[in-house]
Amino acid sequence: MIKHALxxxxxxxxxxxxxxxxxxxxxxxxxxxxxxxxxxPWGYGIWERIQRLLDDRIKATGHENCYFPLFIPLSYFEKEAEHVEGFAKEMAVVTHHRLVADGEGGLVPDPEAKLEEPLVIRPTSETVIGTAFARWVQSWRDLPVLINQWANVVRWEMRTRMFLRTAEFLWQEGHTAHANAEEAREETLKMLEVYRELAEDCLALPVIAGEKPENERFPGAVATYSIEAMMQDGKALQAGTSHFLGTNFAHAQNIRFQNANGELEFANTTSWGVSTRMIGGVIMVHGDDDGLRVPPRIAPWQVVIVPMLRDKPEDAELIDYCKALQADLAKQSALGEPVRALLDLKPAKAATKRWGWVKKGAPIIVEVGPRDMAGGNVSVVRRDRLYREDGKLDSAILGRDAFVGDVADMIADVQAQLFADADARLKSNIAPVDDWATIEAMFADSAAKPGWFDVAWSRPTGAELDKVVERLKALKLTIRNAPMGQTGHPGAACIFTGAPAVERVLIGRSY
Amino acid sequence: MIKHALxxxxxxxxxxxxxxxxxxxxxxxxxxxxxxxxxxPWGYGIWERIQRLLDDRIKATGHENCYFPLFIPLSYFEKEAEHVEGFAKEMAVVTHHRLVADGEGGLVPDPEAKLEEPLVIRPTSETVIGTAFARWVQSWRDLPVLINQWANVVRWEMRTRMFLRTAEFLWQEGHTAHANAEEAREETLKMLEVYRELAEDCLALPVIAGEKPENERFPGAVATYSIEAMMQDGKALQAGTSHFLGTNFAHAQNIRFQNANGELEFANTTSWGVSTRMIGGVIMVHGDDDGLRVPPRIAPWQVVIVPMLRDKPEDAELIDYCKALQADLAKQSALGEPVRALLDLKPAKAATKRWGWVKKGAPIIVEVGPRDMAGGNVSVVRRDRLYREDGKLDSAILGRDAFVGDVADMIADVQAQLFADADARLKSNIAPVDDWATIEAMFADSAAKPGWFDVAWSRPTGAELDKVVERLKALKLTIRNAPMGQTGHPGAACIFTGAPAVERVLIGRSY
Known part of the structure; x- marks a missing residue:
């Protein structure tokens, strides 16, 4: 039996x-x-890679980055009623702008420095950015406005979980304004597709892109779309959302423009975001019992070289051999970028360092000992296939030059393998179901990891939808989304109402 | 007389x-x-360029990026007495975590959701990062710790001025811990040099690097170093600081390690930062009466192509000509990076767009009309030399291919020219002075822009220093820093105390 690292x-x-x-x-x-x-650093390095890859795509689709204030005056939130309702509950509120000594060696907020209007730490920036849009947009010539910001936001969560749900988190939020609804809808779907492509091609996370049901819409949105990834426990993680806001926020914030005929119209707006939550998805999709496995495209280091040093004069030669290897690897190009290779010279035992990198999930770990060097070789471990069939660590001795020549292919192969494994898992864990009893039976066994169900529904609204939501809630289930690209008839009656179905939706447990 | 754009x-x-x-x-x-x-976007684009160039340098010197919380519990500030004293006054304080309806259509902080311990929005992160260092550092093997974060910080300023002094601003803050004072001092000066090089080579801002006097030290620091830039009105702008904190913060936060002999020691720490304030410096050093002039290394777009469109079918051909030009420019490499060329197709008149880019300060503006196209030419304006001697706009008609071939040199030349102009101004506006009367006389005339004075001083401390500071304050002057690399005798008696001088310092007005 394998003794795993965790x-x-x-x-x-x-x-x-x-x-x-x-x-x-x-x-x-x-x-x-x-x-x-x-x-x-290792977590933030992964985030920096995600940022870089997404930022390039955000810019390539014509958006520009800006920065808006962290603080939002309370009154801004009072304007868009539905939005307030959705967010008002748990936010960090700044009420004072000074501290004073309490006379007992401590500090307290200075009662003299109470703000006239409290400031909310942004939970999202529609209100403050919408206010700017109202200044910027006067004529149809000013449209579209296509902007994005990378920022920290705060939502006061009662139960937190690292990466998945923290009070403060890091994200990007895109905000755009358009001359008409059609263009704004197109933008909403374009960015959904950017997120799908980022998730699948860069993070190796297979996802289902689709529209959220009415009850899961962003507060104030006309339509909300998401990408949903499946974790290894069968639960869903909403990994990104894109919202078509119609003219709701434009009405609240007075974003109006003169059209080509000289008439005043309200703009249509959108917003879309992904956050550090994605890293939680990477962990739960690619991690194994030895730690994380980072897809090479988002790995801060794709190849880590661990020299087997012995605190002896011969170490110098081994280090030179490794430095030359690192330099040659850095000259290679994998997945369209120079290979990121690290030489780990920290003062620790080689075996400790090797297992450290296994747990961190560096895609390729190269160990080099005096014997490897003498033979012009390197010992290579691929993180996506750590063990041989006999349960031993699968470390292959390769010719040094052959390895350098192959490294780009090897990196691309790790990326592809991680995606293929996750994709097979996703596909085999989505079950089309026609009757509610089957779902109830599946979830009766709490040890089961049934994945998601693909069901037909009649897209009920209002009170009828509330009933569906309650019924699902009893099994801790939610509707994840209605996958994009559905054509033809959903193929069955609504699993909830029995009425004629209009589309298929995915249901599952979620984070 | 030239009619300027501003x-x-x-x-x-x-x-x-x-x-x-x-x-x-x-x-x-x-x-x-x-x-x-x-x-x-144009301001943020400049900041993104500064970030990229500095981040590369921060990583090249062995630092890794991390992210620490926005919120700092009040108690963290109470630990380092001097630090509290320096910062306690004006900070944003979060006291509640929920809003409720006030019953009159508005929202108020929920009295039921008052935090037990108020949270301060970070004005800087020494306290919260020091607390992490105390967890991370156990043995000499864990040192040095070399980290950095890009973040927003808040200092509640009474009088604000865009970029120079805003309540919230963006910056990077480096924090490091070392086994001994010597290493920490070396780190402090290494990062000071990184800042000098960034300012001079990338932002084309000539600066004087030196040590701040005791009264200008960061709260809790043993020594504070700065780079000081001279604005066109002769005032100084502190554009970056690097602090040697000794063991002060280590004592307050209990950052201790076992040395190689098994003894427990306090670590020596440093911190260093630059902010969006630098953009204020770029404006006041390189701006002219037609707007900003952005040094090419930090310009989001180095070359902007403005086609002279006429809303006619022939426009299509002109746009193709410009697109091909843009593609060829993007293949060139200037100052070590691909040329950043934009084709401006916004719906506005060419002359309006041209002047828009002049005001924004794009280094090179290329106009292309049908006649240019017919002759295989382009009309090129260099932002650093906008007018001819006769006061007309200096637009040169160049062969299209010749321009593409020369563009890298032209970009490098704009960068060099901006630096050379600013450097000459800096050097000619620092005057060595031996007596206080000269300084008083210079500042008696409020219309004068006397620049800085280079004086010898005895480096008084305590009450004696307070007197010097008061004397300077009466003329709105401060000691900027004692420039690095002083060797030999300062050459005169202290201008303030008459005592034997130990070094020379720069004094001037400042932002």
Missing amino acids: PVTREADFAAWYQAVITEADLAEESGVRGCMVIR | PVTREADFAAWYQAVITEADLAEESGVRGCMVIR
């Missing part, structure tokens, strides 16, 4: 395993500040 | 001119949130 397996306790990956891979840690985490 | 000149009203550049170049605007600005 203290707990996915099978034994998925939640504890998730936390163990985060700790053992040095991704993040508790900060001592309620609900907020410290993102450590 | 409504106000530097000569007439420098402060109003500064604001006009920000508005006319679309750099930033008031947000409606007290003391906070909206950074618009």
